[in-house]
Amino acid sequence: MLSRKIILVGYIFAILFAQRENRIFWDGSNWNRISTKLGKESHSVYQIKASHLNGLLDGRLYYYLKAWEVEPLLAEGTYNDPLDLLRYKELIGALDNFYSDPKHNSIPVISAVIVENMRIGGISEKAIYRYIEETRFWVNNIRTSADSMSVEILAAKLDKHLSKPFDISERYGRGPDYKQKEVLIKPRSPIRRDEDIDKTSWYQKFTKGWAIGISGGVNQWNSKDSLNSSGSSYNFIIKTPLHFRTDNLESIIRFETGVINFSSNLNGQQNSMYVQVGLRESNIPIINRIKFDIGAGSVIGTRSFSNGFIISLRKNKLNLITRFYSAGTSNKSQLPSNWALFSIGFNF
Amino acid sequence: MNRILIIIAVLIFYLPAQQMDRLFWNGSDWRRIEKTANYDPELTYMMKVGYVNGVLDGRLFYYLKAWTMEQAFADSLYAETVDYLSPRELVKVLDNFYADPINGYIPLPSAIIICNMFGERIPMNKIDKYIRHSKEWINRMILENNQ
Numbered sequence: 386m387l388s389r390k391i392i393l394v395g396y397i398f399a400i401l402f403a404q405r406e407n408r409i410f411w412d413g414s415n416w417n418r419i420s421t422k423l424g425k426e427s428h429s430v431y432q433i434k435a436s437h438l439n440g441l442l443d444g445r446l447y448y449y450l451k452a453w454e455v456e457p458l459l460a461e462g463t464y465n466d467p468l469d470l471l472r473y474k475e476l477i478g479a480l481d482n483f484y485s486d487p488k489h490n491s492i493p494v495i496s497a498v499i500v501e502n503m504r505i506g507g508i509s510e511k512a513i514y515r516y517i518e519e520t521r522f523w524v525n526n527i528r529t530s531a532d533s534m535s536v537e538i539l540a541a542k543l544d545k546h547l548s549k550p551f552d553i554s555e556r557y558g559r560g561p562d563y564k565q566k567e568v569l570i571k572p573r574s575p576i577r578r579d580e581d582i583d584k585t586s587w588y589q590k591f592t593k594g595w596a597i598g599i600s601g602g603v604n605q606w607n608s609k610d611s612l613n614s615s616g617s618s619y620n621f622i623i624k625t626p627l628h629f630r631t632d633n634l635e636s637i638i639r640f641e642t643g644v645i646n647f648s649s650n651l652n653g654q655q656n657s658m659y660v661q662v663g664l665r666e667s668n669i670p671i672i673n674r675i676k677f678d679i680g681a682g683s684v685i686g687t688r689s690f691s692n693g694f695i696i697s698l699r700k701n702k703l704n705l706i707t708r709f710y711s712a713g714t715s716n717k718s719q720l721p722s723n724w725a726l727f728s729i730g731f732n733f
Numbered sequence: 734m735n736r737i738l739i740i741i742a743v744l745i746f747y748l749p750a751q752q753m754d755r756l757f758w759n760g761s762d763w764r765r766i767e768k769t770a771n772y773d774p775e776l777t778y779m780m781k782v783g784y785v786n787g788v789l790d791g792r793l794f795y796y797l798k799a800w801t802m803e804q805a806f807a808d809s810l811y812a813e814t815v816d817y818l819s820p821r822e823l824v825k826v827l828d829n830f831y832a833d834p835i836n837g838y839i840p841l842p843s844a845i846i847i848c849n850m851f852g853e854r855i856p857m858n859k860i861d862k863y864i865r866h867s868k869e870w871i872n873r874m875i876l877e878n879n880q
Contacts, residue, residue: 410790419779429776432769436780440787440841443757447788447842448795450756450874452810459806463799494787495794527797632858666857 409527410493411437413484420481434477441495442468467502476501489517491528496520594626600706602728604647616647618655622730636662637676645684647721657682661695674700678708687712693726704730756874758784760837760844763827781824788842789815817849826851836864843867 416434423429445464452460471479479501483489489497496516503513604616620643627638639659646652663676680691693708708726763781770776792815799807818826826848830836836844847867850860 409793411786419783423776429770429773429779432776433779433783436766437783437787439758440784440789441791442787443784443840443842444788444791445795447757447840448792448810452799452806455810456803456806459799459803463795463802493790493794495790632856 409531410495412493413490416480416484416494431477435473437494438473438476438498441498466499467506468498470502470505491524492517492520493524594628596624596732598622598624598730598732600641600728600730602706602726604645605725605727616645618645618726618728619643620655622732624732630665633665634662635665636660651685653685655682655684657689657691678706680708684710684712701732704732706730756871756878757840757842759840760831763831763841778824781827782820784841785820785823785845788845813846814849814853815845818852822852823848838871839864839867840871843871
């Protein structure tokens with residue numbers, strides 16, 4: 386006998402919780418519960434109700450504007466409900482009055498707002514009554530089908546979750562041969578549309594990626610060399626569109642051509658290709674501004690290799706370049722074997 | 734003296750004009766809720782959750798309405814995930830999001846989508862892109878509204 390009572394009480398609880406879960410919109414019972422919880426005279430009641438109404442109107446306006454950008458005519462047709470004929474204070478009073486009738490409890494707040502605006506807009510009571518009855522019908526319809534819908538939504542959510550890169554299916558007892566069911570309601574990421582817009586063909590990227598710049602600086606001989614003096618260099622920079630970028634890593638390929646002078650009256654052409662590699666999205670900001678630089682080319686007709694680093698003083702505009710060069714020594718050219726170059730580069 | 738009066742008058746006219754330019758609640762409104770609620774945590778939470786529920790209800794109502802008119806259009810317009818986080822989680826994530834002043838002028842409906850993207854663990858570069866897009870969008874809307 387006792388166990389039967391416990392089962393009955395459990396059943397009632399289950400039904401009540403299920404009812405709460407299946408409520409889709411804020412309705413009369415939510416509206417009235419605010420006053421019950423905080424006291425009818427409390428100013429806080431007004432503040433919470435006003436917040437909710439603000440949210441409703443913001444949610445509507447946001448999607449109206451989004452829809453209007455895509456399909457103006459359809460947006461005008463969908464969002465043509467009168468919602469702004471009453472001020473908040475008047476609207477809250479009117480809604481309090483509307484929900485004082487318990488048979489309106491199942492009407493969503495947003496529909497009640499439309500009803501009150503219709504009333505103030507001079508729409509006949511007969512039409513308003515019809516609107517309320519229609520609303521009651523579709524809300525009840527949705528609520529009754531919510532049980533079956535929620536199962537589908539849960540299944541869709543589970544499938545979506547399992548389709549993520551980390552596979553937890555085995556942990557939950559589904560073997561590796563588990564086949565995903567077709568997702569009925571598949572939420573899509575909002576940026577997917579943006580990706581389509583941003584899709585540019587390879588030749589567009591190729592023509593867009595070029596940039597030029599200049600750099601100038603001083604050379605300092607390695608003290609081990611017999612020639613211990615300094616010089617200068619001026620380069621014209623061509624940045625290629627060969628930029629490779631991941632979430633954490635970035636690399637750029639560029640060419641530099643220009644003039645290099647040494648104080649021993651040795652001067653001539655310098656051509657090199659450089660690969661610059663750096664980290665992105667690091668928590669330490671200075672690291673995002675540093676790139677390692679590896680280069681190969683020729684200096685005054687002699688093969689040269691360089692390595693160094695570049696610090697961006699202003700991202701993609703102004704760089705401080707430090708390079709350590711090593712060139713094949715040649716008695717004829719009297720080039721030092723190693724030297725350091727300090728220069729500043731501007732990119733346009 | 735006259736100059737001071739003119740400056741005060743300009744400020745008085747200018748400040749409400751700035752207020753009028755705002756189309757949606759944004760970070761400053763969200764942060765102001767706490768002050769409006771007299772720093773009562775329960776009331777603050779109820780106001781915030783009331784607003785969030787309002788946005789979601791407004792969205793769902795017009796999604797259903799649009800869906801009856803043009804299904805494909807409604808599905809594409811309302812494709813974002815906004816129900817990944819529960820309202821309580823959403824309020825918390827929105828608090829964190831608006832704690833950064835740089836996000837202050839992003840509209841709350843956009844912030845709700847962004848917070849759900851955080852919850853879904855969408856890559857940060859995509860979220861940053863969406864934030865930038867939202868900023869550009871709201872700036873464009875305000876400019877068009879002014880015109």
